[in-house]
Amino acid sequence: MWSELLPGVLERAHRSDFYRSRFGARPPQASPGEFARIPLTTKDDLRARYPFGMVAVPRRDLASYHESSGTSVGGATGSFHTAGDWEEMLDRFERGRQDLTDADTVLVRVPYAMVTIGHQVHGAARRAGALVVPADARSTAMTHRRVLGLLRDLRVTVAAALPTEPLLWAACAQLLGESPRAYAPDLRMIVATGEPLSAARRRRIAHLWDCDVTVSYGNSECGSNLAGECPHGTLHLWADRYLPEVLDPDTGTTAPQGRGRLVVTTLRREAMPLVRYDTGDAVELSYDPCPCGWALPSVRVLGRWEQGVRIEGRRLFVSEVEEAVYALPPELGVLFWRAHAHEGALTVRVEAEPSVADRVESLLKAEVERLAGPGCAVQVLAPGTLVDREELVRSSHIAKPRYLSSGPGAPSGLMYPAPAAAGAPS
Structure with missing residues (x-):
């Protein structure tokens, strides 16, 4: 499959200023040997070509612009999408086991500015006919206490949030003298996104809220959702939409699976194709069979490699x-x-x-x-x-x-919800 799609991917990428400069007069061949010699694309490349240097379509075809949350060294990275990219992005999200329906009330408690995930969950919920509650994670009006009230008053059934959030809500509920479940009697699922989630923290969140917890993994520059869960709860990378490689940072070599930094090539991206993009995420990628039968690799996300x-x-x-x-x-x-x-x-x-x-x-x-x-x-x-x-x-x-x-000295600024003071380590 990848061998069939790669020539078109390289041709589309060559339409951008960045890859035209990198590839020269014509895109490289899609043979395994020549493809492996293409230099990795990095976050610094995206920053250096801001704003339009990575764009491969006419400006009139662009539908939206987004940025990463800026948690990696060097700051945020930009990302453009066409209307077709959005359709494909929502299709990927809907594959996961959240199974949204028109009976759901979906609280979207992730940032809407400037990352993609809030808009993705919002769009997928609306496509399913669900009621959406846009409880933006960065709104000054949306305190944790207010979130608890919305969970209870609107009978929320699905909540999408950073995995940190349900722990903060639980602590807030306990401070107010109630159990978490008292504020969320109808909650059936929490969709955790934006941070790595260990199996133990997933179990703790499920225990606190007496509901299922599922994971959506991705990043803004690659088109958000890179992986979702099958019915058996295994996180699978969407390898029919991305060509994955695992980079050994010590040797600079890549392999189809193993432990290292995740490198992906977007296979269907229109606005901003990325070829051998180093995500910076530490992962374990495996093609061992899963009971679900999906012919997709499983992925365990460990965190940011640099951290x-x-x-x-x-x-x-x-x-x-x-x-x-x-x-x-x-x-x-x-x-x-x-x-x-x-x-x-x-x-x-x-x-x-x-x-x-x-x-x-x-x-x-x-x-x-x-x-x-x-x-x-x-x-x-x-x-x-x-x-x-x-x-x-x-x-x-x-x-x-x-x-x-x-590093030397424990960092200050340990408060979770508040930003660190200027100059304080975070």
Whole structure:
């Protein structure tokens, strides 16, 4: 399939200023050997050609412009889409197991500006005939307390959000003296997107809200949704829409599967075709059979490669530390954490009530040492240290938290909902 589509992909890409400059007078051949010699496209390439240097269609054919959330080093990257790109994007999203219908009320609690995912969920919900609640994650009017009210009053059945959000809602509900489920009696599913989600955190969210949790993985510059879940809950990369490669950053070589940085070539993109684009995401990609029968690789998203830390001779990613934290028994009540690596040792900080602090420290330390070796430390902090509960009720701002950091000195600015002060590490 890829061999049939690649000539057209390279021809479309050659219509952009960037790839015309890179390829020369004509696009390269789509043979495996010549394709593998094409240099990787990077986020810096996109930034350097801002705004229109990557566009491969006439300006009149462009339907929308978006940017990434800017969480990678170097800032946001731009992305254009045609109307046809949007149809194809919604088709990919609808493949996932969220199964939206006209009986659903869908709360969209992700940013609408400037990323694509909010518009994608909104569009897919409307195509299904669902009622949409556009509870933008960056609106000053949409506090966490307000979100709880909407979940309850509008009988929301599906909520799309960063995986951090349902934990913040749960803490807010508890502060207000209610269980999370009391605010969401009809909630059947949370669609988690925008951050890696470990199996343990997924189980914790499902336990808190007594509902199913599904994952949508992607990024704005590639056309949003790169992967979705099959009926068995396995995250599959849409390899009929993207040609995936796994890059070993140490050797610069790529393989069809394995552990490394995800590189993709867009197979159907019109406005902004990308050839061998280095997403910067650390993944594990596998073609092992799945019970669903889909002929698509499974993908485990580990985090941003650049944000991994070196511990015990290996690179450790945020989802791996997260797995250890949320493997703690739910009755211990641990919701929030941060970790910092320095001089080969990892320190994990979590919030817990004093009555269970010793047990939390003992259990988590065993998990952290299994993961990152001896010499690692666990600090159990009083509730409200990482997430100020009173500010949680008042705040409306949500940024992606930086859970795992490294370097001399632990970072400040640990508050989840509020942006870090100017000049403070995030």
